[in-house]
Amino acid sequence: MGNADDHMYPLSNDYNFHATSANQRVAIPPPQPFVKSLRNTLKETFFPDDPLRQFKNQPPKKKFVLGLQYVFPIxxxxxxxxxxxxxxxxxxxxxxxxxxxxxxxxxxxxxxxxxxxxxxxxxxxxxxxxxxxxxxxxxxxxxxxxxxxxxxxxxxxxxxxxxxxxxxxxxxxxxxxxxxxxxxxxxxxxxFIVDFLSHATIVGFMGGAATVVCLQxxxxxxxxxxxxxxxxxxxxxxxxxxxxxxxxxxxxxxxxxxxxxxxxxxxxxxxxxxxxxxxxxxxxxxxxxxxxxxxxxxxxxxxxxxxxxxxxxxxxxxxxxxxxxxxxxxxxxxxxxxxxxxxLAEGIAVGRSFAMFKNxxxxxxxxxxxxxxxxxxxxxxxxxxxxxxxxxxxxxxxxxxxxxxxxxxxxxxxxxxxxxxxxxxxxxxxxxxxxxxxxxxxxxxxxxxxxxxxxxxKFDFLVCMSAFVGVVFANIEIGLVLAIGLSIMRVLLFVARPRTVVLGNIPDTKVYRNVDHYTNTNNVPGVLILEIEAPIYFANSSYLRERISRWIDDEEDRIKSSGETSLQYVILDMSAVGNIDTSGISMLDEVKKVVDRRGLKLVLANPGAEVMKKMNKSKLLETIGHEWIFLTVGEAVGACNYMLHTCKPKMGSGESEKYSNNV
Structure with a gap:
């Protein structure tokens, strides 16, 4: 998926790159002490609603009253x-x-x-x-x-x-x-443990349990x-x-x-x-x-x-x-x-449903x-x-x-x-x-x-029917375990097999979208734009490495059959990559090496703060090159087009530096 801010960085018809904020690079977050970072992570995990904020800057008597009201809402x-x-x-x-x-x-x-x-x-x-x-x-x-x-x-x-x-x-x-x-x-x-009982699981389980109760x-x-x-x-x-x-x-x-x-x-x-x-x-x-x-x-x-x-x-x-x-x-x-x-699952779901009606x-x-x-x-x-x-x-x-x-x-x-x-x-x-x-x-x-x-x-329907059939034809425990197991398996599949899609340019705009979703999109000559739609962890890093290689193979085969401009750049849109672990960092490093061996250039667009922090600590930023990391897909495409039309197809560090100075 393209970035909503791409229209802010127009490309001229002769592909010269003009960016209103081209001097701006993707910033590296300031370093934080480990203890502070861990505290913030735990706070967001266990206190997303921040129930203690109402106690800040309050006198002791007021804090006591607020504490009493928090424990006893009456x-x-x-x-x-x-x-x-x-x-x-x-x-x-x-x-x-x-x-x-x-x-x-x-x-x-x-x-x-x-x-x-x-x-x-x-x-x-x-x-x-x-x-x-x-x-x-x-x-x-x-x-x-x-x-x-x-x-x-x-x-x-x-x-x-x-x-x-x-x-x-x-x-x-x-x-x-x-x-x-x-x-x-x-x-x-x-x-959040109760959240593993998905809506589909509850529908199937309750239906199966109700059927069993009626039969009894x-x-x-x-x-x-x-x-x-x-x-x-x-x-x-x-x-x-x-x-x-x-x-x-x-x-x-x-x-x-x-x-x-x-x-x-x-x-x-x-x-x-x-x-x-x-x-x-x-x-x-x-x-x-x-x-x-x-x-x-x-x-x-x-x-x-x-x-x-x-x-x-x-x-x-x-x-x-x-x-x-x-x-x-x-x-x-x-x-x-x-x-x-x-x-808990039934009571909280019921309570939230009626609370929604009364706002x-x-x-x-x-x-x-x-x-x-x-x-x-x-x-x-x-x-x-x-x-x-x-x-x-x-x-x-x-x-x-x-x-x-x-x-x-x-x-x-x-x-x-x-x-x-x-x-x-x-x-x-x-x-x-x-x-x-x-x-x-x-x-x-x-x-x-x-x-x-x-x-x-259809998968939610499968989870629902698994719970129903398990309860009715086996017993309640088996039906519940089966439904929860399928729900967890689906979550694991989403993590282990994240979607990667090819992006194309919507005509007369600077917006980039999934080419399968928007059939009127145009390919950017010499550039392959891939979007990774999930965080990168140890569970999916190997798959993503192989999938990116297959996308490159498919694109090169398509170019050969159509006679278009040879592939020179691979842009990874990382807008949806909220986090990355060391396995993911290693995967990006390997992708960089694969791309280099093919005579291509790896470009990153819009990596998040956590991703930038870890890439910086691992020295991956130096390997990729700070000048090849951009705020938006539009900027990345503009830079690639500039190089394609002002430099030789295969660039060295001199051309990269020249581009950086021109910007």
Whole structure:
């Protein structure tokens, strides 16, 4: 790609080189002490947002207040809180509570945990997040994918039915490690690790996980007592169709009716966004109607399982239940890290999406610390993994929330439910919970996003489908590892095989562009212009050396066949080369030698500051010649044309010096 500044340096028709700033050479950056350079690099890597700049030149008291507001954002927006805000947050909080209660009970069953834990997890963590979180719209609670991961991974070491107490303690321990991992990422500002979960990876993984969750709910819909613990589609369908004689039609009919009602409510809410509350209230009304129906018909005696007794009271302490036994420690750490990453990826993505709509910024590292602290606190108060689910946050957003106080209102509503209303859930049929989960999961299968990926980037589509197929046909861990592996491989391919393109001159301009992209470009006689579109590192230096040689061979073959002016100059446009290592320096030195052996001249255009600094320290600048390094491609082409028309084709140092003096 040519440089946008090329038009500032016009070339005359007789190719004499006239540059308005020809005396200016590419400057070598002033030397910096190693410690200072390292500090700047680390600061840009770990503190790109420079969160400490607000503390500069502030008195100690002000610094303390700013520090308090940074750690606990509620102290920043709290003093500006108004009654109008509270009215909006009150409505939003009650609305999301109506969704959080049935979802919490449902997702706890998905994790093979007692249903009451779903309510516990919607009480303490939202309070922590309201104090420490930076998003105004995120609604905190249990998530389906995290629940499924917890249940799947812990079931490999302990059977929840055979030893429910140990399984429960391991779930608390895995939640503790998830929180510790999340908080550590935020404290040490390692949030870029989550960025390896690309958009394509998340779309495929979420779609596959949602499909697996829906398939798992066939157990509840069909009223089966025994079901496979595997999550792949083959095992699930085998388990379903080998128990046809045990299907309970009463349960299936009830499940289909409520599933139809939930999907119908969502359809109307999508058609008319102002009626969002219909979809938000549908799960709770399903629970109420299902419980009344079972109570009146005694359906629990005719093949419709119910929740049964739920313990009344708020969260009991569970800090003494954390299990750090070496026998189970690897499983709980692994479960915590995997579920923690997924929870962070979903929660931060959701928070940023809604922040964009309201035009405010959320700090990713703050969010990680908030997520980590609420899960650490949750593991000590009988909660399991919590995050920021999309469905609940969307309802919170549509309900008109103004601040995180909506989470506090939701937590209070859940607390009242725990203290007073839990006996009312005794007759809630499990099939209704399965219907609620299926309805919620269908919204996570984003086929439109997959189609968009196919049209825009086929490799991203491959990553998406790899995650989906891996999750559905193998298991969740394999699908996730496969998708992340493909994403990392793509990054490595970009680094190891960077693009190099030939540039040509757009007629009647001094702009140089890719000849394959702009078919009307003209070749510059006797000059080959190549653009390197990536930093030069050890991983790609050998490839670039060979690729540049092939470009030179191809250009010479083209010139021979067309009878044009013989090739004399090779210009490397280094505008996109942001950095270079010692292997890259050696590569340029070798390219210089190859070009010299061919009787050509190597010219560099617009190398960056870091590249100039390293070329200067390695003495490569002296080898190439300071007079053959230019600010723009236009200047470089002008210099080559000047030499072609005023000097002999093959120049020595005298001609170079003559050109330099003329300039």
């Amino acid at each position: 102290f920043e927006w709290g003093p500006r809180y108004t009654l109008d805000f509270f009215k909006s947050d009150l409505i939003a909080g009650i609305t999301i509570a109506s969704l959080a209660i049935p979802q919490g009970i449902s997702y706890a069953k998905l994790a093979n945990l007692p249903p009451i834990l779903g309510l516990y997890s919607s009480f303490v963590p939202p309070l922590i997040y309201a104090i420490m979180g930076s998003s105004r719209d995120l609604a905190v609670g249990t998530v389906a994918v995290g629940s499924l991961l917890t249940g799947t991974m812990l079931s490999k070491v302990v059977n929840a039915n055979e030893d429910p107490k140990l399984y429960l303690h391991l779930a608390f321990t895995a939640t503790f490690f998830a929180g510790l991992f999340e908080a550590s990422l935020g404290i040490f500002r390692l949030g 709910q066939l157990k509840g819909i069909l009223g089966l007592d025994h079901f496979t613990h595997e999550t792949d589609i083959i095992s699930v369908m085998t388990s379903v169709f080998t128990q046809i004689h045990q299907w309970k039609w009463e349960s299936a009919v009830l499940g289909c009716v409520f599933l139809f009602y939930l999907l119908l409510a969502r359809f109307f809410s999508k058609r008319k966004p102002k009626l969002f509350w219909i979809s938000a209230m549908a799960p709770l009304t399903s629970v109420i109607l299902g419980s009344i129906l079972v109570y009146l018909t005694h359906a629990e005696k005719h093949g419709v399982p119910v929740i049964g007794h739920l313990k009344r009271g708020i969260n009991p302490a569970s800090i003494m239940d954390l299990n750090f036994n070496s026998q189970y420690l690897p499983a709980t750490i692994k479960t915590g890290i995997v579920t923690g990453i997924i929870a 405010y910024h959320i700090d990713g590292n703050k969010e990680m610390i908030a997520f980590g602290m609420m899960n650490i606190a949750g593991s000590c108060t009988s909660c399991y993994l919590t995050a920021g689910p999309f469905s609940r946050s969307a309802v919170n957003f549509n309900a008109g929330c103004k601040t995180a106080v909506s989470n506090i209102v939701m937590a209070i509503a859940v607390m009242i439910t725990l203290l007073v209303l839990t006996p009312l859930f005794h007759y809630t049929p499990l099939v209704v919970l399965s219907s609620i989960i299926i309805a919620a999961m269908l919204g996570l299968i984003d086929y439109e996003a997959a189609i968009h990926l196919w049209h825009v980037d």
